[in-house]
């Protein structure tokens with residue numbers, strides 16, 4: 329009887345370990361695919377990307393101050409907009425191809441910039457390092473967005489601010505459904521998911537939402553949150 333119970337327990341434990349391992353391997357595979365896709369896209373990204381107008385970038389980035397972390401810095405499109413309220417901007421990205429383009433833009437910045445190849449889902453910074461954490465159009469691409477947002481919560485100072493400008497799944501039921509149908513194609517051929525529910529993901533990561541502002545197209549939202 330006792331032996332039976334033990335063996336049931338150990339089977340259950342083995343199954344759980346196996347399923348965790350499988351989850352991790354799948355995640356690693358997806359992260360690797362994301363890196364490859366953005367390495368490919370990096371050559372044409374600046375020509376292709378028209379989602380965020382320069383005025384909007386300028387407005388959002390003027391809200392950053394102190395020690396700033398930009399997650400998914402991409403080709404460095406935001407770098408020239410940081411103001412001198414920022415002590416230093418640390419940019420991370422998964423893709424060396426995108427980072428290569430960003431490096432060429434460091435000289436356009438008015439503040440010191442450091443760039444690192446790093447996964448947002450597993451950052452190498454100590455807890456509470458940054459006053460501001462920013463991401464623009466990134467959580468459409470991070471394989472496990474909640475894990476990435478939990479990492480942001482960890483590395484942001486308790487009184488710091490998290491500023492996200494993200495495109496999300498439409499609240500319109502028909503458009504939302506169309507986005508769900510097209511999503512596998514955008515992921516395969518360009519990289520981003522177009523049906524992410526980022527506001528819900530921010531809350532699920534334990535961040536406290538301070539404001540959510542719809543931009544002209546309602547699928548782009550400015551989300552401000554705190555750890």
Ligand SMILES: C[S@@+](CC[C@H](N)C(=O)[O-])C[C@H]1O[C@@H](n2cnc3c(N)ncnc32)[C@H](O)[C@@H]1O
Pocket residue numbers: 359362363366377399400401402403404405420421422423426446447448449463464465466469470471476520
């Ligand atoms: C659509 S691009 C946006 C780039 C830039 N933020 C902008 O506004 O132009 C998404 C970026 O997120 C990066 N990315 C995706 N997953 C990531 C991860 N797990 N960690 C770090 N960067 C990631 C991609 O490599 C890519 O450069």
